[in-house]
Amino acid sequence: MDKDRIEGLAKQVKGAVKDLAGKVTGDAKLQAEGKAEKAEGKVQNAVGGAKDAVRDATK
Template identity: 50%
Template sequence: MSLGDRIGNKAEDLGGKAKEATGNVTGDEKLQAEGKTDQAKAGLKDAVEDVKDAVGDAADKLKGVFKK
């Protein structure tokens, strides 16, 4: 995963935390839910990128095995 993707996902997570906190302070349940949703989306994106990285690493290892 690129550094830009990691930064974007972290920004989305932090934005979600801020929305949730603001919703908690103001009693705005919709804002709380939006914040939690943003955090969940960021976590899901990170998980997908981790899987992509793992598949890429496995493919690289296989290429090395077949080159021998």
């Protein structure tokens, strides 16, 4: 598993927590940061998946 996939998953979780905390507290800025971080994590996870696929295909 590529480190980008691990880091991406961690960002998704962290973003989900921020998003939820923003919803609960009514903090729109925190909620927006959480949504952005979740999206960034999804992209990073996808990049890591692509790297894994390339690595597996070249073996």
